[in-house]
Structure formats: C-alpha cells, structure tokens
Amino acid sequence: MTAEADEPADVEAAVADAHRREWGFVLAATVRVAGSVDLAEECVQDAYGAALDTWRRQGVPRSPGAWLTTTARRRALDVLRREQTLRRKLPLLAEPGVTPGADEAMVDQEGEVYRAADLVLAVEIVSPGSRRLDPRVKREEYADAGIPHYWIIDLDEPVSLVACHLAGEFGYVDSGMVAGVFRTTEPFRVEIDLDALL
Numbered sequence: 001m002t003a004e005a006d007e008p009a010d011v012e013a014a015v016a017d018a019h020r021r022e023w024g025f026v027l028a029a030t031v032r033v034a035g036s037v038d039l040a041e042e043c044v045q046d047a048y049g050a051a052l053d054t055w056r057r058q059g060v061p062r063s064p065g066a067w068l069t070t071t072a073r074r075r076a077l078d079v080l081r082r083e084q085t086l087r088r089k090l091p092l093l094a095e096p097g098v099t100p101g102a103d104e105a106m107v108d109q110e111g112e113v114y115r116a117a118d119l120v121l122a123v124e125i126v127s128p129g130s131r132r133l134d135p136r137v138k139r140e141e142y143a144d145a146g147i148p149h150y151w152i153i154d155l156d157e158p159v160s161l162v163a164c165h166l167a168g169e170f171g172y173v174d175s176g177m178v179a180g181v182f183r184t185t186e187p188f189r190v191e192i193d194l195d196a197l198l
Contacts, residue, residue: 022065047072
C-alpha cells in the first residue's frame with residue numbers, strides 16, 4: 001500500500017484501471033475457489049466495491065490485481081464456510097434441492113420413506129447463485145407440495161429469516177423478515193440466534 005491515503009479521483013481511476021486489466025484474471029482465480037461462476041462474480045464485485053473504500057483510507061496497493069484476487073477469494077471462502085456452518089448447525093427438515101410433489105416420496109439415509117404431506121417445514125438457505133430465483137421458485141414448489149411451513153434464511157449480514165406459512169389457495173404468507181433472534185411456536189417452539197449461524 002502507499003504510505004498515505006489517496007485522493008478519491010486517484011482511487012476511482014486505479015479501480016477502473018484494475019477493472020479493465022484484471023477483471024478476467026480475478027474472476028478466474030475466484031471461480032476456482034468458489035466452484036461457481038455466480039458466486040465468484042458476486043465476490044469479485046464485492047472486492048471491487050471494497051477496493052473503493054479501503055484504497056481511499058489506506059492507499060492503492062502496489063499490486064491492485066493481487067489485492068483484488070485475495071479479497072475476492074477470501075469473500076468466496078467466507079460464503080462457503082458460512083453455508084457449511086449453517087447446514088451443520090441447523091437441522092434441515094427437508095432435503096435441500098429436493099422438492100417432492102404431493103404424490104412423490106423421499107427416502108432418507110436410514111431408508112425411511114417420506115411424502116411431502118409428512119413434512120412440516122422446509123428450510124431454504126439462500127445462496128449467492130440462486131438469490132433471485134430460489135425464493136420464488138422453491139416457494140411455489142413447496143406450496144404446491146403442501147408443506148405447511150417454509151423458512152428462508154439469508155446468510156448475508158445481517159443474517160435474516162423469513163418464516164412463511166401456507167394459507168390455502170393463496171400459497172405462503174410471510175410473517176416478515178427477522179434479524180437477530182428468531183422466535184416462534186409454529187410449527188414448533190424454537191428460538192434461533194441467527195447471528196450464531198455464521
């Protein structure tokens with residue numbers, strides 16, 4: 001980094017130059033860590049945004065491309081770790097990525113057979129690559145399958161949860177987004193410190 005903070009115009013020019021010269025390299029390096037182009041693109045965009053702020057305070061680094069690559073890859077690792085931690089800490093009552101229809105069945109690891117009608121709750125963890133699509137598509141699929149409760153957890157800070165319940169022919173009705181501590185008695189009594197999921 002340079003010894004002192006740079007002028008905003010100099011920083012913006014440095015970020016624009018790094019974008020022209022380094023975008024493809026930074027993205028390719030981040031895809032290798034993220035395993036997904038969608039996640040990598042979001043992390044690279046975050047890195048460029050962070051560069052505008054950090055470089056104003058600390059100065060433009062000697063190697064902007066390396067700084068951006070390191071920042072984007074660390075962001076991807078953070079997202080992947082956060083998703084892994086959440087999956088480990090929150091017992092999912094519906095297998096992720098599998099939405100049984102009303103007549104279809106799922107088989108768990110012990111060979112137990114479940115139908116959608118047997119499920120009380122589906123929990124969906126929003127991932128960067130499916131942020132725009134999953135909350136709508138999965139919501140419709142779970143409602144069509146007749147699963148009475150559906151929770152959507154977003155791991156971006158602040159971690160939030162939207163609890164939905166089936167309202168007949170109208171599909172799911174939201175109870176509103178909650179951050180911090182989520183408490184409910186439906187479909188069972190539970191209290192979840194959402195920040196602890198990270």
